Amino acid sequence: MSHVLIADDDPDIRELVRFKLQQAGHEVTAVADGAAALSAARENANFDLVLLDVMMPRMTGLEVCAALRSDPETSAVPILMLTAKAQERDVEHGFAVGADDYILKPFSPRELLTRVNAALARRRS
Amino acid sequence: MSGVQVMTWSLAILAAAMTALLVMTAVGRLLRLRRRRRREHLRDKLRPAVVALLAEPDGELQLPSTGRRTEDLFEVLSLDYLAKVRGESREALVRELDARGTVVAAERRVGRWGGVGRASAAELLGRCGLPRSRDPLLGLLTHRSAEVRRVGVRALGRLGDPETVAPLLALVDAKRSVPAATVTQALMRVGAVGAPALRSALRSGSPVQRAVAAETLGLQRAVEAVPDLVVNLDDDNAEARVRAAGALGRIGDPRAFEPLVRSLNTDVSLRVVAAHALGDLGDPNAVSTLVDLLDGARHDVVTAAAESLTRCGPDGLVALRRCTDRGGDGFRQARAALARFELGRSPTNVEADYIQFPVT
Numbered sequence: 001m002s003h004v005l006i007a008d009d010d011p012d013i014r015e016l017v018r019f020k021l022q023q024a025g026h027e028v029t030a031v032a033d034g035a036a037a038l039s040a041a042r043e044n045a046n047f048d049l050v051l052l053d054v055m056m057p058r059m060t061g062l063e064v065c066a067a068l069r070s071d072p073e074t075s076a077v078p079i080l081m082l083t084a085k086a087q088e089r090d091v092e093h094g095f096a097v098g099a100d101d102y103i104l105k106p107f108s109p110r111e112l113l114t115r116v117n118a119a120l121a122r123r124r125s
Numbered sequence: 126m127s128g129v130q131v132m133t134w135s136l137a138i139l140a141a142a143m144t145a146l147l148v149m150t151a152v153g154r155l156l157r158l159r160r161r162r163r164r165e166h167l168r169d170k171l172r173p174a175v176v177a178l179l180a181e182p183d184g185e186l187q188l189p190s191t192g193r194r195t196e197d198l199f200e201v202l203s204l205d206y207l208a209k210v211r212g213e214s215r216e217a218l219v220r221e222l223d224a225r226g227t228v229v230a231a232e233r234r235v236g237r238w239g240g241v242g243r244a245s246a247a248e249l250l251g252r253c254g255l256p257r258s259r260d261p262l263l264g265l266l267t268h269r270s271a272e273v274r275r276v277g278v279r280a281l282g283r284l285g286d287p288e289t290v291a292p293l294l295a296l297v298d299a300k301r302s303v304p305a306a307t308v309t310q311a312l313m314r315v316g317a318v319g320a321p322a323l324r325s326a327l328r329s330g331s332p333v334q335r336a337v338a339a340e341t342l343g344l345q346r347a348v349e350a351v352p353d354l355v356v357n358l359d360d361d362n363a364e365a366r367v368r369a370a371g372a373l374g375r376i377g378d379p380r381a382f383e384p385l386v387r388s389l390n391t392d393v394s395l396r397v398v399a400a401h402a403l404g405d406l407g408d409p410n411a412v413s414t415l416v417d418l419l420d421g422a423r424h425d426v427v428t429a430a431a432e433s434l435t436r437c438g439p440d441g442l443v444a445l446r447r448c449t450d451r452g453g454d455g456f457r458q459a460r461a462a463l464a465r466f467e468l469g470r471s472p473t474n475v476e477a478d479y480i481q482f483p484v485t
Binding site: 010013015106107109110 | 172173176177179180181202205206208209210211212213214215
């Protein structure tokens with residue numbers, strides 16, 4: 001079982017992702033903004049994967065990603081970005097600050113689970 | 126009654142009226158807040174059932190309660206989720222809405238009086254994207270309310286049906302029209318399946334429709350439309366010519382190079398867009414032509430040429446650096462374009478800096 005941190009300010013998406021990942025047997029911690037995601041990741045450095053929405057209050061997903069990568073405790077954790085199709089430029093920025101993969105919104109829950117599992121498998125290997 | 130008494134009574138009545146108004150406002154706010162909280166509470170209760178369906182599209186939806194309010198809120202929640210998910214999860218939700226009669230009810234609402242009801246029904250039909258919703262939605266395009274027409278346009282775009290391209294385009298210069306930007310967005314949503322109809326529209330009798338069709342084909346990067354767009358560079362209408370040149374730049378096909386260079390010898394508005402488009406193509410063969418434009422008298426043409434040179438690879442940059450020692454507007458624009466390129470910043474920011482710290 002892997003422990004996944006989700007950060008998204010939209011409760012509809014947060015709950016859907018939480019449900020899908022829990023259904024697949026993952027432990028999930030969900031938060032509603034970037035600052036909460038960063039403090040959750042710093043308090044518990046044992047997350048196996050972090051899923052970040054790009055546009056969030058207090059701190060954007062890109063800022064959280066950069067902060068996690070610069071901290072030796074969290075620098076190795078796989079990070080997936082959730083971004084709206086209209087913000088495809090954010091994908092480029094996401095990779096620049098160290099994201100491993102991205103998922104475009106609107107998204108398919110099944111595809112999201114596949115991407116998460118693939119990233120977790122890469123981490124294990 | 127003395128003047129003092131009249132004044133006292135007037136002030137007392139005024140104070141009472143103001144107090145009543147304050148109380149009514151506060152009560153109204155409280156009621157609205159309570160209603161919103163109740164809706165949010167019910168929404169939170171409904172969400173797990175909808176989430177379970179989206180996560181497991183083969184499963185059955187089991188709402189925690191029944192009744193009109195639950196159905197209404199389920200419709201609102203579904204509408205939100207339809208914009209957030211795709212694939213089989215989205216299809217499962219549409220199936221569920223259809224099975225519950227929500228889609229049929231929306232199709233009926235679209236034909237009724239009342240702009241708000243029509244607009245919300247159109248939104249739902251558009252998000253569901255069922256082909257049978259096309260005709261009810263087409264009926265909205267002649268509605269007297271501009272907002273209802275706009276919602277109808279957006280909803281039709283979401284259907285992704287090529288048959289809607291012609292009626293959508295016709296709206297840009299209809300008696301009850303819709304802004305061209307709204308129509309273009311809807312045509313973009315129709316997607317690549319609409320490209321053949323857009324290419325036909327490049328030969329339409331309406332110059333506005335030809336312009337919008339060209340713009341949309343450019344935004345769609347429709348490579349197959351390049352020969353048609355090249356023909357439209359000689360359109361009788363200036364707007365249609367300009368849109369065709371812009372579209373050719375966006376598509377970036379090398380076949381557009383020669384026609385765009387030829388367009389530089391025509392009217393000024395087309396010259397500016399053609400200079401930009403040559404930069405979009407990024408062809409080093411355009412360098413000498415663009416350098417020649419730097420000597421022109423028109424500031425907008427010179428600016429476009431200088432900007433385009435930064436996008437023509439190393440040859441363009443070398444040519445631009447050589448031009449910085451020339452006199453006139455070309456010199457200033459070449460220097461500004463180089464500065465923007467080297468700083469990797471938007472023109473707006475550089476101009477803002479220039480205003481604060483003028484370069485002599």
